[in-house]
Amino acid sequence: MERILDTLREKGASTALILGFFVAWELFCLVANISDILLPRPTQIVAALVKFWPAIWPHTYQTLYTTLVGFSIGVVIGLFLGVLIGSSRLAYDTAYPLLVGFSSIPKVAVVPIFVLWYGAGTVPAILTAMIICIFPIVVNVATGIATVEPELEDVMKTLKASKLDILWNVSLPRSMPYFFAALKVAITLAFVGSVVAETVASNRGIGNMMMIASSSFNVPLVFAGLFVLAGLGVTLYVLFSLIEHRVTGWAHRKTDLASP
């Protein structure tokens, strides 16, 4: 009972602070008399969100769709490359420099190339979301796999375990906490990727909607787009945190894992 009260108090404090941020924003705009063309107040943004919702929804759906598809493909490729790089010296030496070079390229710069290949629309958004989230996943999974204790590897080798046995029973489960940490970074990055692509070359999606809204000086709608993106990002982040806690609770020494 006391513990529940404690968590309530903790959550209550953080919720109050978050709300306080928006209240301060509102008050600041009112007191300083800032035009809604520069910085709309949160209430105006919410009003725009409600007013334009039927128009916003298809764009939200499009962005969520491209982001999740790109993210999923990115996760599969990232996991595969991470396992490869983490378990082979040769793969590490060849793929790592390539990967670092590739991820240093600003993603806006590659969108035109994708457009050239596939035309404007859904595919470039998916691809941009994908390539932007591969890197953190590869790096984390490779780290998890490469840092298996040498003693444990010896034990497995004296049991004549195959590479696949070691990967499946030791390396992969061991890299799961790293993998989930990477997923949380990757999902927020995937939104950046898809929205950048939509802004540059698409006629659908939140990014495109914001471009159109800003060209007609509908600034509250631009901010409404930002709010939608932030909301989606937070929701997916929380979702992955929950799955992470479920799957890799052992890494956080969760005591309720053990039956009494």
Add this chain to the structure above:
Amino acid sequence: MNAQLRPAEAGGGAVPTAPFIEFENASITYGKGARAVQALAPTSLKIAEGEFVALVGPSGCGKSTILKMVGELLKPSTGFVFVAGREIGANPIRIGMAYQNPTLLPWLNIRDNVMLPLKIVPPFRQGFRAKRNSEFRDRVETLLKQVGLAGFAEKFPFQLSGGMMQRANLCRALVHDPDLLLLDEPFGALDQFTREELWAVMQDLWLSKKLTVILVTHDLREAAYLASRICVMSARPGRILDDQIVELPRPRTIDMTFQPDFVELNQKLRAMIVGARGGTGIVSHPPGAA
């Protein structure tokens, strides 16, 4: 338990008179050219089936190197290592191994940790799915009881003390009925009382299973308590300086370690290792050369 499963006894392995493990001028050199360091000088050693051999010596003398060669983790730079009558790389025997670091998998409970070798080693792996909740479960339970971990099967490693983790580690090394057990300072990180308790556990296991054990240790009392034979090694490059049978009766007890014959054996070993560390000028590198 199921001795008929052991390949060595099923006629697939050694001629009874041949030693179980044999080193023939086996040496190990790390690195190449001018930077080469010889870790183990050419060594010949024979170990019979069922022996409990302790390797003692100053640190860096190649004790663990010998262990790794037997476990097929290292190939000799020169010479040969035969296990169960065959050169390493082709041996059909089952090996269990335990290090000072218990390396239990943190995401599995103790039962599943101990079961790990059964998932990997034939013939157990073939029936693993079918037997994991019946036969194998009982096998693990029996072992856990033997080492004093009854009732801890559902616990996770982080809920156990260091001594308990090391007991579980021993179980994991023994669960697949190995013919050979390799121990690399398994009790090194424990406090003295836990260590002495585990000596007794280890002795009981050895007496009941009659397997071949090679133990690497810094602790001379441990060597004299557990081993049936002690090999003393010199500083790098390692050589076997002395090889002697421990005649003390079994089962040995902690009280015996304070008896004159035990103390005398200990002092003799100690003197040899102090000599091997360089107190008598055996080490020839100049001061400051580290």
